[in-house]
Structure formats: structure tokens, C-alpha cells
């Protein structure tokens with residue numbers, strides 16, 4: 001296992017280019033199961049999670065050819081598609097559960113392992129099951145697998161709101177199952193995240209009839225057949241947001257290219273409230289600050305609210321912004337594993353149920369810390385970039401799940417960061 005070492009206190013300056021969105025490409029790869037033709041995807045990041053999805057597709061009977069340098073993947077038919085998704089692979093990555101909808105739509109049966117437990121809290125799949133049942137599927141849980149079957153799927157009204165709001169992957173699963181359902185499906189309280197809309201755009205290119213994606217009501221008119229398609233994945237808004245915070249936390253000046261400002265509204269608003277300068281242009285953002293930032297409160301919400309996937313990184317910035325800020329987590333109330341590690345670096349953060357009260361201080365000090373999940377790892381990298389002395393982050397395989405070439409991207413803009421074997 002590798003660990004990441006960072007020597008902090010250097011302002012980061014220059015340009016960095018954001019990769020394609022992890023949360024877009026994973027369901028889009030699953031959607032290639034809906035056609036017998038080849039599909040070509042561009043802007044595909046070379047990540048641990050994308051590689052896991054390639055393995056799942058191969059195990060289901062697809063040929064996957066990935067050119068990591070160009071970020072182009074071609075998914076073609078190789079043999080008959082299997083309806084059983086490998087237990088070991090699916091249980092390692094929650095997003096792989098979104099092969100359930102396409103397998104059910106294409107084969108009228110599917111057996112997909114329940115996604116594994118997750119450090120950021122309980123992550124049920126009741127909304128996925130409710131949605132697929134509404135389309136006529138029979139679903140049982142047997143031996144750790146979700147087993148779904150249907151003589152035929154029929155369009156219906158599907159309400160997907162849950163206790164914590166809408167669900168991204170449940171919307172993806174139901175939308176993909178509905179493309180071959182007879183008649184019309186209306187998903188109410190659909191997730192509005194840009195990644196759901198990107199999946200819908202890909203399905204439309206394949207011949208699906210979908211309207212309203214990007215809004216809480218998605219309408220799908222069933223079709224009989226989908227063909228192959230080519231598609232470019234949207235930029236990763238969480239990676240873009242992480243670099244925006246890297247600029248501010250190090251008192252730097254970074255221009256982030258291939259960033260979509262329309263996907264970052266809540267974060268930009270909060271940074272401006274804190275006193276940062278955010279200069280927007282069509283496909284890029286420049287972020288810097290000429291004065292001391294002031295603390296601001298955030299509450300995570302479904303899109304277009306403040307993304308839960310940016311909460312940990314924002315906490316790192318607030319921990320070195322003198323004054324009090326309150327961070328409220330409304331999507332995953334237990335997503336606070338990074339608090340103890342940031343405190344190990346000198347931060348003063350107190351957790352109170354779904355809130356973290358951050359008493360910002362002037363500086364952090366480098367320490368050995370442990371990454372617990374993907375976005376928590378990013379928060380520790382940010383803290384390491386500003387801390388005095390050396391920070392050693394272990395278990396960085398979490399980071400590799402979602403950030404393409406993060407060390408070289410940070411190095412190019414002035415960070416002292418390197419990897420060592422543990």
C-alpha cells in the first residue's frame with residue numbers, strides 16, 4: 001500500500017485541467033449494456049472506480065478497450081450478456097449497483113450483489129427496489145443478492161423521494177430500466193444532479209425518448225431498441241471544486257480548465273460569501289483571494305444545493321479560516337470521519353450530531369493521518385497542502401478511486417507531494 005507525503009505551506013499557482021466526471025461515467029458505462037452495438041466514450045478518467053466498472057462489464061460479457069492516455073473507451077459486444085453481476089466486484093463499489101436497471105431492461109432478469117457497507121453511513125437501496133417494482137419487476141433479496149425479474153416492464157408513475165431527498169443512482173437505475181418499458185414512465189422527485197442529466201443525454205443519443213432530465217420530473221417513453229452511440233463525459237465538478245479550494249487554502253491563484261460553472265453554483269456562492277474572487281469564463285474558473293477569508297456556514301443538500309461530496313474539503317478550508325463556521329450534513333449525517341484526522345493536524349472541530357462546529361485557526365501542522373473514504377482523503381490532501389511541516393496520508397487507494405493523476409496535477413502547480421510505499 002502506498003502513502004502520500006506532502007510538504008505544505010506553498011501557494012499553488014497556474015493552470016490545472018479537470019478530468020471527466022467519475023459519477024457520470026460509471027452509470028454511462030452501465031448503460032452500454034442496453035445495446036448490442038459498440039459505444040465510444042470520451043473524457044473517461046483513468047480511476048480505480050472506472051477500472052472496476054470495466055471489469056464488471058467484461059465479466060458480464062462486454063469487450064472493453066480503454067486508451068487511458070486519450071481517455072477513450074470503446075465498449076463492444078463480445079458474447080451473450082450474463083444476468084449475474086459478480087458478487088466480489090459489485091460489493092467493492094456502490095456505483096456498480098446501477099447495472100441492475102440495464103440488465104433488467106435488456107434481459108428481463110438480473111442478479112446483482114447488494115452493494116457493500118460504506119464508511120460514510122448506512123446506504124440503503126430501498127428506492128431502487130421501489131422504483132423497479134413500480135415498473136412491474138419482482139424483486140427478492142437472496143444470499144446477499146438482489147434478484148429481479150419481469151415478464152415485461154410497464155411504464156408507470158414512480159415517486160423516488162426518500163428521507164434524505166432524491167437518490168442519484170436510484171434515478172439512474174429506474175431511468176435505464178424504463179427505456180424499454182411499455183408506455184410512459186414519469187419519475188417524480190428525480191435527482192437533478194448533472195451526472196443524471198449526462199446519463200439521460202447518452203441514452204437519448206442511443207435512441208431513448210427522455211424529457212425533463214436535470215429537473216425533478218423525468219418522462220420516459222419506452223422504445224424497443226437502442227443503438228450504439230458516442231459521447232463525451234461532462235467535467236468532474238467535485239474535482240474542480242477540490243482545486244478551487246486548493247487555490248484558496250494555499251493562498252494561491254489557480255485557473256481550473258474544463259470546469260463547468262453551472263455545476264458549481266452553490267460552492268461559488270459560498271466562496272464569494274467568504275470573500276474569495278471567482279472569475280468565471282465559458283469553460284474555466286480562476287480562483288484566488290486578495291484578503292483574509294471569513295468563515296461561512298454550509299448545509300449539504302441534493303443538487304443544486306451544496307454537494308455532500310464537497311463537505312469534507314470545505315471543512316479543511318474552514319479549519320484554517322479564523323472564526324466559527326457550522327457545517328451541516330443533510331445527505332449522510334455520519335459523514336464526518338475526516339474530523340478526527342483534521343483535529344490530529346491541529347484543527348479544532350467538534351461534531352454535534354449532523355453538525356460540525358469548526359473554530360478556524362491560523363495554521364495546521366503536518367502529521368501522519370489516515371484516509372477513510374474518497375472525499376475525506378481529498379480533505380486531508382488540502383489540509384496537508386497548507387500545514388506546516390510534513391503530512392503523511394495512508395490508505396490513499398481511496399483517493400485513487402476518484403481523482404485522476406492528483407499528485408502530478410498538484411505538482412505542476414507548485415505542490416511538494418510524492419508517494420512512498422508503506
Ligand code: UD1
Nearest residue numbers: 023095122123124125126127128162164166167168169331
Ligand atoms: C451518489 C454519488 C455520491 C454522492 C451521492 C449524494 C455516484 C456514483 N455516487 O451516490 O458520490 O455522495 O450521490 O450526492 O453517483 N438513499 C435511500 N434509499 C435509497 C438510496 C439512497 O434512503 O434507495 C439515501 C442515501 O442513504 C442518502 C441519500 O438517499 O442519504 C442520497 O443518496 P444517493 O443519491 O442515492 O447516493 P448514491 O446515488 O449512492
